[in-house]
Amino acid sequence: MKCDGCDRPATVHNLVIVKGHPTEQxxxxxxxxxxxxxxxxxxxxxxxxxxxxxxxxAIAAGEPVKGPVPAAPPTCPRCGLSYGQFRHQGLLxxxxxxxxxxxxxxxxxxxxxxxxxxxxxxxxxxxxxTATSPAAGGSPSAAPGSITIDxxxxxxxxxxxxKQLEQAVAAEQFERxxxxxxxxxxxxxxxxxxxxx
Amino acid sequence: MIERHQIIGPEAAVxxxxxxxxxxxxxxxxxxxxxxxxxxxxxxxxxxxxxxxxRAEVLxxxxxxxxxxxxxxxxRRMAWCDVHALAPLERSLLVExxxxxxxxxxxxxxxxxxxxxxxxxxxxxxxxxxTLPDPRAFAVSLPDESLSVMVNEEDHLRIQVxxxxxxxxxxxxxxxxxxxxxxxTLPGARAAAIGSAEPGVTPSQAPGLCYAFSxxxxxxxxxxxxxGCGARLSVMLHLPGLRLTGEIEKVKRAAKDLNLALRGxxxxxxxxxxxxxxxSNQSTFGRPERAVLHEIEREIIPDIVRYERDAxxxxxxxxxxxxxxxxxxxxxxxxxxxxxTPEEALTNLSLVRLGIAxxxxxxxxxxxxxxxxxxxxxxxxxxxGRELDQQRRREARADxxxxxxxxx
Numbered sequence: 001m002k003c004d005g006c007d008r009p010a011t012v013h014n015l016v017i018v019k020g021h022p023t024e025q026x027x028x029x030x031x032x033x034x035x036x037x038x039x040x041x042x043x044x045x046x047x048x049x050x051x052x053x054x055x056x057x058a059i060a061a062g063e064p065v066k067g068p069v070p071a072a073p074p075t076c077p078r079c080g081l082s083y084g085q086f087r088h089q090g091l092l093x094x095x096x097x098x099x100x101x102x103x104x105x106x107x108x109x110x111x112x113x114x115x116x117x118x119x120x121x122x123x124x125x126x127x128x129x130t131a132t133s134p135a136a137g138g139s140p141s142a143a144p145g146s147i148t149i150d151x152x153x154x155x156x157x158x159x160x161x162x163k164q165l166e167q168a169v170a171a172e173q174f175e176r177x178x179x180x181x182x183x184x185x186x187x188x189x190x191x192x193x194x195x196x197x
Numbered sequence: 198m199i200e201r202h203q204i205i206g207p208e209a210a211v212x213x214x215x216x217x218x219x220x221x222x223x224x225x226x227x228x229x230x231x232x233x234x235x236x237x238x239x240x241x242x243x244x245x246x247x248x249x250x251x252r253a254e255v256l257x258x259x260x261x262x263x264x265x266x267x268x269x270x271x272x273r274r275m276a277w278c279d280v281h282a283l284a285p286l287e288r289s290l291l292v293e294x295x296x297x298x299x300x301x302x303x304x305x306x307x308x309x310x311x312x313x314x315x316x317x318x319x320x321x322x323x324x325x326x327x328t329l330p331d332p333r334a335f336a337v338s339l340p341d342e343s344l345s346v347m348v349n350e351e352d353h354l355r356i357q358v359x360x361x362x363x364x365x366x367x368x369x370x371x372x373x374x375x376x377x378x379x380x381x382t383l384p385g386a387r388a389a390a391i392g393s394a395e396p397g398v399t400p401s402q403a404p405g406l407c408y409a410f411s412x413x414x415x416x417x418x419x420x421x422x423x424x425g426c427g428a429r430l431s432v433m434l435h436l437p438g439l440r441l442t443g444e445i446e447k448v449k450r451a452a453k454d455l456n457l458a459l460r461g462x463x464x465x466x467x468x469x470x471x472x473x474x475x476x477s478n479q480s481t482f483g484r485p486e487r488a489v490l491h492e493i494e495r496e497i498i499p500d501i502v503r504y505e506r507d508a509x510x511x512x513x514x515x516x517x518x519x520x521x522x523x524x525x526x527x528x529x530x531x532x533x534x535x536x537x538t539p540e541e542a543l544t545n546l547s548l549v550r551l552g553i554a555x556x557x558x559x560x561x562x563x564x565x566x567x568x569x570x571x572x573x574x575x576x577x578x579x580x581x582g583r584e585l586d587q588q589r590r591r592e593a594r595a596d597x598x599x600x601x602x603x604x605x
Contacts, residue, residue, distance in 0.1 A: 004458070079242045091351065093246030095239065095409035095417040098424070105421060109482060112422050114456055116483020119415030121426035124408045125377055153412035164484060175495060179487040 003028035076100040118156045120164070120183065123149070128190060149190070158187055204278050204337065205290060210579040213567030214294050214359075215342055220563075221362015225554050226502045228433040228473065228566065229361055231295070232368040234376055235418045235427035236354040239407040243419040244349045249332065252349050256332040259348045262406055263336045267378050273338045281330035286584060289575035295359060296342060297335050301350045344375055351419050352427075354379070354406075363502075365430055365494040369486065372428075381405020415482065425482030430493055433462060434501060437472040437551040438508030441523065442516075445469075448501055452476055455492055463543060471543030471569060472551075476501070513555045524552035531598045536591040542572040542598065549602065559604060568601060 003010045003026060010026035073083040078096030083104055086092055098105065109116065127149065161184050168177040216229040237243055238259075244252055260277055268275050280288065280301060288302035331349075338344040347355040356379070358372040409417040415425035423429070439445050452459040456479050461469030476497065478489050512520040527548035531537070550565050552558035570576055572594050578585050581593050 006460075079246050081246055089245065091245045091419045092243065092417075092421065094242045095237065095411065098411055098414045098417055108421055109424070113425070113480040113482040116425070116480065118413060118483065119411075119425045120483060121415060121428070121485045122373070122376075123412075124410050124416075125380055126405065126407065127410065149412040156413075160483065161485070164488065168488075173491075173496065176488055176491045179485065179491050182487070183485045 003031050005031040074100050074104070116160070118153065118160050120157050120160050123190070154187065154190070158184065161187065203287060204276060204283070204296075204339075205287075205294065205342075207579060207582070209340060210290060210576060211571070213570050216295070216359040216361045217566050217570055218361045218563055219566050221360060221364045223498075223502050224362040225562070226434055226436070226505045227363040227498065228435055229359060230363060230365040230368045231360075231429075231431050231433070232358045232365065232372040233429040233431075234354075234356040234372050235352045235416065235423045235429075236356065236376070236379075237409040237417055237419070238353050239409045241353070241409075243352065245351070245419055253332040255353055256334055256348055258406070259346075259354065260334065260336075262379065263346055263348075267381075268336070268338070268344065268375060270338075273341050273343075275336045275344075276339050277334060277336050279330070279332075279334045281333070286575055286578060290579060293570060293573045293575050294342070296337055296345045296357075297347055298350060298355075301333060301335065301347050344371065346375070346379070352423075363432065363494065363498060365432060365490055365498075369428075369430065369490050373486075379406060380408055423481050425480075426484075426486045426489075428481055428486050428489070429477055430486075430490055431475050431477035432493065432498055434474045434476065434498075434505070435472055435547065435550060436469075436474055436501075436505050437547050438505050438512055440469075440472050441512055441519065442508045444504065444508060448504060451500060452497060455497055456480055457493060457497055470540055472547040473543075473569075509551065509555055512551075520551075520555060521557060524548050524555070524557050528552065528558060528602065531602050533599070534595050536588075537572075537595040537598060538591060539573060539594070542594055543569060546572070546598075560602065564601065568598065571597065 005027060008028035008031075010028055075082045076093055076097045077100060079093035081093035081097055083101055086097065086101065092098065092101075106117075161180055165177055165180040165184070168174070168180055216231075221227065221230070238255060241247070241255060242251060244255075247255070264275060264277050266274075280297070283291075288297070291297045292299050292302050333347075333349040335345055335347045337346075343359055345357050345359075347357070356372055356375055358368040358375070360368045360371075411417055416427040418424050418427050436445065436448070439448060449459045457476055458479050459474055459476050462473035462475050463470040476493060478493065480489075527545035530541070531545050531549065534541075546565060546568055549558055549560070550562065553560055553562045553565060571580055574590060577590055577593055577597065580597060585593055
């Protein structure tokens with residue numbers, strides 16, 4: 001995510017409570033220093049890796065390690081990018097990295113995207129076409145490179161959309177609620193083979 | 198392939214950009230709306246992890262597809278341009294015009310002996326690794342410049358639509374349609390050719406493109422901050438009234454409540470040169486595009502527009518002397534100065550524009566808005582017709598402003 005004050009990446013995350021109201025600040029190193037914040041703060045991704053590294057170092061030194069022994073940081077089997085390399089450059093190497101680093105990316109995505117865990121937006125047309133094709137019956141082998149939708153993901157998507165719908169109605173944002181109802185209808189159609197995509 | 202060393206012709210450059218025409222809704226406050234979709238091709242490494250040969254392959258695949266005529270419409274066709282075929286000044290022009298990003302414009306120009314359209318393995322002595330151009334390009338719709346697609350930026354494809362005024366929904370629908378057209382239908386589907394295709398590309402040979410997508414993470418992007426919808430929705434606002442009444446912070450808080458970022462468009466920190474701000478979504482993951490669209494276009498922007506108009510009304514009423522002083526000083530400076538820096542141009546043009554909106558200055562708003570663009574370095578040199586050093590640019594900028602701001 002970007003710094004509140006400029007376009008650099010935000011690496012300092014600060015929670016300020018003013019008169020009982022919490023406000024989050026997301027700043028880059030420079031803006032944080034200007035704001036007088038301690039900038040020894042370690043980025044979230046680094047915090048995750050640090051925990052892994054310190055335990056690995058302890059193992060190498062032959063010291064007894066408390067707690068479960070962690071596995072070595074993962075590497076993507078498709079493009080060979082290691083999690084450490086991702087942390088350093090901030091960019092993933094291929095689509096496979098998302099599955100390879102799913103566990104580590106969870107907390108990152110949580111921070112960057114307000115606790116979201118599941119995609120609820122657009123689905124590529126060819127996937128919709130595959131999923132709703134009466135002939136294919138949702139078969140994943142329909143075409144090279146095509147991906148089907150995991151029914152568990154569909155269920156989570158529906159749950160997330162329903163929650164957002166409740167929030168929109170509670171906030172009296174009825175037009176936004178209507179958008180969300182449309183998305184739920186599309187989702188219902190997706191779950192039925194032969195339905196409209 | 199049609200080589201384009203000057204994608205934006207001199208007349209078009211001098212006229213300004215279509216998205217600054219001031220024709221859209223709420224154009225007194227909302228300058229423009231932009232939608233950007235990030236997409237990658239399935240089964241291929243992202244640009245940062247690809248070899249040169251892999252990027253070249255993606256480039257050729259996208260070129261064949263984007264230039265097959267599927268995106269052409271009556272009155273508009275796509276033009277393709279390899280970034281490395283452009284001179285640095287031309288690239289800056291495109292960045293200023295928001296058709297490509299600063300990042301995309303970086304990269305070495307071709308050495309003189311290598312033709313623009315050559316693949317690395319050409320006839321004769323192959324170029325050494327140091328002189329091989331990084332395969333990056335873009336396609337843009339001409340003459341309207343409303344749709345541009347960058348290839349091999351941070352992601353394989355970055356689809357962007359720009360519109361004047363508050364037109365985020367139209368921009369989104371347009372980008373969404375282009376996204377569907379680029380994807381095509383099932384693999385092997387034949388893309389329908391509407392207009393004429395590039396020579397050497399038969400529309401019927403252009404299959405759809407497969408996007409990298411996961412049912413949990415959505416559209417897969419190189420940076421996790423873009424994953425999910427891959428959609429960045431943003432609106433550029435002109436808020437001189439709120440600055441003069443000291444109320445910009447109020448607006449920033451309102452935006453933050455909805456997890457939207459309000460940032461100065463030029464300049465860092467809280468200073469927004471030219472009083473130009475951008476509101477955009479921070480998050481692309483976990484919410485459907487249209488819900489985010491609705492929040493920006495129907496919930497936050499109308500409030501900000503109202504705040505700005507109220508501030509302008511206050512300035513024109515109870516604080517008229519302050520308003521007049523600010524506006525007439527700015528106008529007088531631009532009508533008289535002989536050397537003007539880019540920052541001075543933006544700062545003072547902003548006040549002149551405020552003067553037009555409050556009835557103090559009898560000039561055409563759209564003309565003044567285009568000057569925000571024409572006073573920038575690359576556009577200025579295109580207006581003058583030659584390259585200029587910094588001192589000459591300051592002179593030329595001053596001359597242009599005096600010429601355009603004379604009140605008849």
